[in-house]
Amino acid sequence: MGTALIYDEEMTKYKLLWVDPACKIEVPERLTVSYEALKNSGLADRCVSVPVREATDEDILLVHSEEYLEAVKKTPYMTLEDLKEFTLQYGDVYFHPNIYHCAKLAAGASLQLVDSVMTGKVRNGMALVRPPGHHSMRSAASGFCVFNNVAIAAQYAKLKHGVKRVLIVDWDVHHGQGVQYSFEDDPGVLYFSWHRYEHQKFWPQLRESDYDNVGKEKGEGFNINVPWNKVGMKNSDYLSVFCHMLLPVAYEFNPDLVLVCAGFDSAIGDPEGEMCASPDIFAHLTHLLMNLAGGKVCAVLEGGYNLTSLPQSVCQTVHTLLGDPAPRPANLDGPCESALESLHCSRSAHRKYWSCLKHAAEHPSSDVSTKRLKLAEEEEKVENGEEKEKAEEEVWPEPPKRVTAPVRTALVLPDGVSCPDRCKLFSSSKDPVIVNKLRENFPRDAADSDALTTLSSLVALVEKMEKNEICNGLALVQDVSMAMTCVVQHAAIALSNRVLVVCVGDVLVPAHYKEDGTILLVHFSNKEEEQKSKYHIPVCLKKGCSDVSGFMQAVLGLLLPLGYEYDPSLVLLARTPDSGLCDGAWQQLTGLLQGLAQGHTLVLLQEGERAYVGPTASSLLGEAAPSVGKIKAPLLEDVESMEGLRTRLQVDWKLLQTTAPETG
Numbered sequence: 001m002g003t004a005l006i007y008d009e010e011m012t013k014y015k016l017l018w019v020d021p022a023c024k025i026e027v028p029e030r031l032t033v034s035y036e037a038l039k040n041s042g043l044a045d046r047c048v049s050v051p052v053r054e055a056t057d058e059d060i061l062l063v064h065s066e067e068y069l070e071a072v073k074k075t076p077y078m079t080l081e082d083l084k085e086f087t088l089q090y091g092d093v094y095f096h097p098n099i100y101h102c103a104k105l106a107a108g109a110s111l112q113l114v115d116s117v118m119t120g121k122v123r124n125g126m127a128l129v130r131p132p133g134h135h136s137m138r139s140a141a142s143g144f145c146v147f148n149n150v151a152i153a154a155q156y157a158k159l160k161h162g163v164k165r166v167l168i169v170d171w172d173v174h175h176g177q178g179v180q181y182s183f184e185d186d187p188g189v190l191y192f193s194w195h196r197y198e199h200q201k202f203w204p205q206l207r208e209s210d211y212d213n214v215g216k217e218k219g220e221g222f223n224i225n226v227p228w229n230k231v232g233m234k235n236s237d238y239l240s241v242f243c244h245m246l247l248p249v250a251y252e253f254n255p256d257l258v259l260v261c262a263g264f265d266s267a268i269g270d271p272e273g274e275m276c277a278s279p280d281i282f283a284h285l286t287h288l289l290m291n292l293a294g295g296k297v298c299a300v301l302e303g304g305y306n307l308t309s310l311p312q313s314v315c316q317t318v319h320t321l322l323g324d325p326a327p328r329p330a331n332l333d334g335p336c337e338s339a340l341e342s343l344h345c346s347r348s349a350h351r352k353y354w355s356c357l358k359h360a361a362e363h364p365s366s367d368v369s370t371k372r373l374k375l376a377e378e379e380e381k382v383e384n385g386e387e388k389e390k391a392e393e394e395v396w397p398e399p400p401k402r403v404t405a406p407v408r409t410a411l412v413l414p415d416g417v418s419c420p421d422r423c424k425l426f427s428s429s430k431d432p433v434i435v436n437k438l439r440e441n442f443p444r445d446a447a448d449s450d451a452l453t454t455l456s457s458l459v460a461l462v463e464k465m466e467k468n469e470i471c472n473g474l475a476l477v478q479d480v481s482m483a484m485t486c487v488v489q490h491a492a493i494a495l496s497n498r499v500l501v502v503c504v505g506d507v508l509v510p511a512h513y514k515e516d517g518t519i520l521l522v523h524f525s526n527k528e529e530e531q532k533s534k535y536h537i538p539v540c541l542k543k544g545c546s547d548v549s550g551f552m553q554a555v556l557g558l559l560l561p562l563g564y565e566y567d568p569s570l571v572l573l574a575r576t577p578d579s580g581l582c583d584g585a586w587q588q589l590t591g592l593l594q595g596l597a598q599g600h601t602l603v604l605l606q607e608g609e610r611a612y613v614g615p616t617a618s619s620l621l622g623e624a625a626p627s628v629g630k631i632k633a634p635l636l637e638d639v640e641s642m643e644g645l646r647t648r649l650q651v652d653w654k655l656l657q658t659t660a661p662e663t664g
């Protein structure tokens with residue numbers, strides 16, 4: 001199952017015809033440079049090219065009023081003077097004789113994308129469109145947007161494909177107020193947006209873009225705003241909000257379809273956003289959404305005005321949609337204080353709607369007077385502020401080429417266990433150097449020739465992963481604990497790299513294991529265990545991993561942020577038969593962890609767990625994990641113990657923070 005790419009040159013055929021500083025950044029080249037970059041990198045050829053179509057009146061009326069549609073319909077026949085005047089009734093937008101045609105194509109492209117994904121023609125996809133959509137409202141154009149492409153697509157998916165729950169993730173740097181207004185009272189559409197806000201001083205300067213706008217009536221709790229009150233937000237700030245706000249709620253919501261308002265003005269260099277996230281962060285944002293809704297992710301271009309950063313970000317997104325492992329994220333030094341403040345406020349505002357946030361700290365100072373004070377403080381700073389350099393002049397390294405390993409998934413299996421499709425059976429001729437080393441380290445087990453063969457294969461496999469000849473692997477072994485010890489020793493000591501070890505169930509933690517940071521061990525079980533250091537983290541769940549909601553909460557709120565901050569070069573994932581973890585949650589775990597270490601994951605399963613080979617291999621191949629279904633509230637005890645663990649660890653692991661220092 002492939003990735004759709006929808007693009008038509010026709011959408012480059014309108015532009016600003018007069019002088020307007022607010023609109024001069026919205027240029028046709030935005031689309032041409034993005035598409036060229038996809039072609040030059042070979043990504044476009046790997047996608048399924050789907051033609052655009054014009055949205056019909058009926059489609060457009062799903063979101064917009066008849067009066068507005070009729071008014072826009074007249075614009076192709078207007079004179080320049082008429083167009084200017086027509087434009088004046090709206091904010092930060094321009095009209096052109098061909099924009100109505102393009103707006104129909106932009107909305108139609110989004111619908112073609114939804115059709116392709118919902119009918120199973122492709123797994124996911126991206127539509128490169130102009131004009132963008134998320135600012136346009138029922139009866140108004142706004143912020144370069146004419147028709148609300150994504151809002152129309154969401155309504156269409158519900159109506160034409162019977163989709164019950166749609167998640168809209170708006171990672172554009174502006175607030176998509178048009179999307180918010182469209183679904184404010186609709187519990188079937190969960191809208192998430194982060195946006196430059198600066199205490200309401202940044203366009204569109206709406207009170208209702210703040211964190212306390214949570215939706216209304218039946219839709220209460222289904223609108224999530226994370227306002228950025230400072231510029232310069234970085235990768236850590238974005239990942240932190242994904243791990244601690246969006247993802248837990250998204251998994252609880254359990255969408256049937258994910259739409260992304262994919263604006264790239266939230267990346268470094270953008271003159272509008274003035275943020276500092278690197279283009280490769282979009283690989284991770286995309287990856288983290290790809291195990292929701294069975295992988296049905298439709299990304300539709302919104303903003304993005306730096307003609308260097310925009311195509312880089314678009315390529316990162318499409319690369320990931322195609323299933324290529326994400327690059328290791330750089331500079332994850334923890335979220336800034338202002339981001340934590342925003343996160344804290346949003347989590348607090350949503351506590352009463354989502355059981356995953358029930359334990360979130362209340363925000364003590366979210367009343368109006370405090371906000372006024374902050375507003376005044378900011379104003380002062382602006383007045384005293386010296387001239388800062390332009391965002392467009394910012395320089396950053398080009399994201400490194402994403403080289404795909406020739407083998408995606410290699411399997412080490414005992415005789416008689418068949419190898420799943422698209423995987424490669426791995427058998428190493430016993431390397432005498434490896435064998436000797438194993439004999440030294442494991443004299444007892446080395447007596448067993450089968451065990452020795454398996455262990456030497458594992459070591460050889462890890463070496464091939466290090467060289468990127470193999471992306472990931474899976475082994476059925478006699479003794480998970482032993483195999484784990486062996487691989488850890490080899491990988492961490494011989495190759496002196498960081499290894500993230502994730503254990504599910506009762507695995508014996510190697511006694512002689514060093515606490516020097518070469519290994520980070522996260523162990524999920526139902527046994528109370530002492531936390532020995534910042535590198536040895538037992539996560540105890542009352543009912544073990546059989547409680548899916550508790551387990552997913554721990555994965556999203558503890559394991560992912562730890563993993564991202566640790567930035568391993570290898571992930572070792574081990575599971576024992578007694579773990580109690582269901583298929584779905586296991587596949588989610590396996591899928592999500594591939595965002596780390598460039599996808600270099602080695603999974604160890606006990607020999608008896610043959611039934612798990614297929615599902616595990618499918619996750620390692622990059623197929624979307626099935627949804628874990630409607631998850632209920634986790635056990636209060638577990639929530640409390642996890643929160644205790646998170647609080648203790650946040651001193652050492654900054655990505656675990658969920659509150660700003662002075663208020664938390």
Ligand code: Q9C
Pocket residue numbers: 021022023092132133134135143144145172174203263265272302303304
């Ligand atoms: N400094 C989208 O990104 N304000 N629209 C421009 C110029 C309007 C952005 C002010 C920004 C609209 C889709």
Ligand code: ZN
Pocket residue numbers: 172173174263265302303304
């Ligand atoms: Zn934008």
